[in-house]
Amino acid sequence: MSVMRGRGIASANYPTGMNLGGDPTQALVFCQPTGTFSVKLASTDLGQGLKTVIGQIAAEALGVPLESVVVDTGDTDSAPHDMGTFASRATHRAGNAVIMAATEAKKVLLEVAAEEMEAAPEDLEVRDGQVSVKGTPQRTMSVFDIALAAHFKQGRTISGRGIYLKPKSAIDPETGACDPDSTEAHVTTVADVEVDTETGEVTVLRLASAYEVGRQVNPQMVQGQITGGAVMGMAHTLMESVFPYYPALDHHPGNFGEYVIPTAVDLPELHHVVLEYPSSNGPYGVKGVGEMTANSPIPAIVNAIHDAVGVFVTELPVTPEKVLRALRAKEQL
Amino acid sequence: MATQLATHIVTFQLNGRPHAVTVAPLTTLRTALREDLHLHATKAGCGQGGCGSCTVLLDNELVLSCLVPVTLVDGRSVTTLEGIGGPGRLHPLQEAFHDHFAAQCGYCTAGMIMAAKWLLDRNPNPTRAEIQMALAGNLCRCTGYVPIIEAIEDAARRMSKGVKR
Numbered sequence A: 001m002s003v004m005r006g007r008g009i010a011s012a013n014y015p016t017g018m019n020l021g022g023d024p025t026q027a028l029v030f031c032q033p034t035g036t037f038s039v040k041l042a043s044t045d046l047g048q049g050l051k052t053v054i055g056q057i058a059a060e061a062l063g064v065p066l067e068s069v070v071v072d073t074g075d076t077d078s079a080p081h082d083m084g085t086f087a088s089r090a091t092h093r094a095g096n097a098v099i100m101a102a103t104e105a106k107k108v109l110l111e112v113a114a115e116e117m118e119a120a121p122e123d124l125e126v127r128d129g130q131v132s133v134k135g136t137p138q139r140t141m142s143v144f145d146i147a148l149a150a151h152f153k154q155g156r157t158i159s160g161r162g163i164y165l166k167p168k169s170a171i172d173p174e175t176g177a178c179d180p181d182s183t184e185a186h187v188t189t190v191a192d193v194e195v196d197t198e199t200g201e202v203t204v205l206r207l208a209s210a211y212e213v214g215r216q217v218n219p220q221m222v223q224g225q226i227t228g229g230a231v232m233g234m235a236h237t238l239m240e241s242v243f244p245y246y247p248a249l250d251h252h253p254g255n256f257g258e259y260v261i262p263t264a265v266d267l268p269e270l271h272h273v274v275l276e277y278p279s280s281n282g283p284y285g286v287k288g289v290g291e292m293t294a295n296s297p298i299p300a301i302v303n304a305i306h307d308a309v310g311v312f313v314t315e316l317p318v319t320p321e322k323v324l325r326a327l328r329a330k331e332q333l
Numbered sequence B: 001m002a003t004q005l006a007t008h009i010v011t012f013q014l015n016g017r018p019h020a021v022t023v024a025p026l027t028t029l030r031t032a033l034r035e036d037l038h039l040h041a042t043k044a045g046c047g048q049g050g051c052g053s054c055t056v057l058l059d060n061e062l063v064l065s066c067l068v069p070v071t072l073v074d075g076r077s078v079t080t081l082e083g084i085g086g087p088g089r090l091h092p093l094q095e096a097f098h099d100h101f102a103a104q105c106g107y108c109t110a111g112m113i114m115a116a117k118w119l120l121d122r123n124p125n126p127t128r129a130e131i132q133m134a135l136a137g138n139l140c141r142c143t144g145y146v147p148i149i150e151a152i153e154d155a156a157r158r159m160s161k162g163v164k165r
């Protein structure tokens, strides 16, 4: 009857992009008469921050301030096709599609500007919403004025189309090898736990992780994913079950008193570091971050329980009942 | 049932101003706020008192508005998130939540801020453990709570500076 401490380690490689028909996402970008650019996407913002990072990516690719970009998401009737917002794919897929669309729109923007400014398009650059002749910064024109000229004088649409698709990879019949994903993010988590051998209760004391996420478009949002994911991973390990006696559907939780998730008092000590090794095919080097943050804590905690009391409970969630049954089975060996 | 149930007229102070709603018996305060008064900061989560997303202040005490029949607030005073600040006049808690990125989907946010306001009204300089306890009835699926706790600590610092000035 005692409280035992243990430490466990787990690592994950998290693939971005699936081998399903190339896992495509499309985007449209167009300029309003005000010089504001609209980005149309079917991908959606669930709170992970897609609108913000897509706005940043579009602003960067167009050369306009973030405030000049409106990201319109989530209506599959009116937006171009997207495979869906899941599996940490949206920033990579939609980001690439938006860069392609923004690049096409920017090309038209520079053509319109070239006519207004009597310069060659290849001699022009866009920065902070101003188009200027390279090397002659006093010759400038605002994107707003260029948009007005396009709409009301030249009769042109400053717009662009984008798609990202990695053609489906066939499986080599000899070796079974294929290249199913686009890039991979990485994580290693160390978990420290306490296991009460009398009650079977497990307390996570500390989760410390190192994440390799490619280029971070928005580090504060990456941090948000990491912290939320760590706590969610702990909850998957110890608390959450839709059907605790599956396949019997009795006793399924009907409210938050029965489907238990952590509250603000249940937090372990959390530490993390972020490493950036940009991917070759992500927008500005992006890899998918969100989902893997909830993955690695699970095996790390299960391993830490084994380190503490010598039993592997591999069916989630690791409830006190399962820990006690495993301890009893071990004693009877 | 085709029978038309009697309605009640309930009058109360809402965010400092008198309001009246005409409701069926047992309409919850949450439904009256969201559907009759069109104040949507207060969220409709579980409807069972389990998540805290509907938290508001009733006579400056925390209540779960999904569990309060609106007839019970007759003659009393209700404060929702809209009442403590908004665009252009953010409450220090709202400012700190914004700065600390303490909302992802935002579904818990109004309830979190109301719970935090209740705490800071009584205890302007809370410890981290006191903040955690004050939030124990409010669930957040997204943030892992850490940025919310940090935002409340920061808001407490900002508010105590404001008093000194």
Ligand code: FES
Binding pocket: B043, B044, B045, B046, B047, B048, B049, B050, B051, B052, B053, B054, B055, B064, B065, B066, B067
């Ligand atoms: S909606 Fe009131 S507590 Fe969940």
Ligand code: FES
Binding pocket: A047, B102, B103, B104, B105, B106, B107, B108, B109, B139, B140, B141, B142, B143
């Ligand atoms: S931010 Fe999504 S529930 Fe708290």
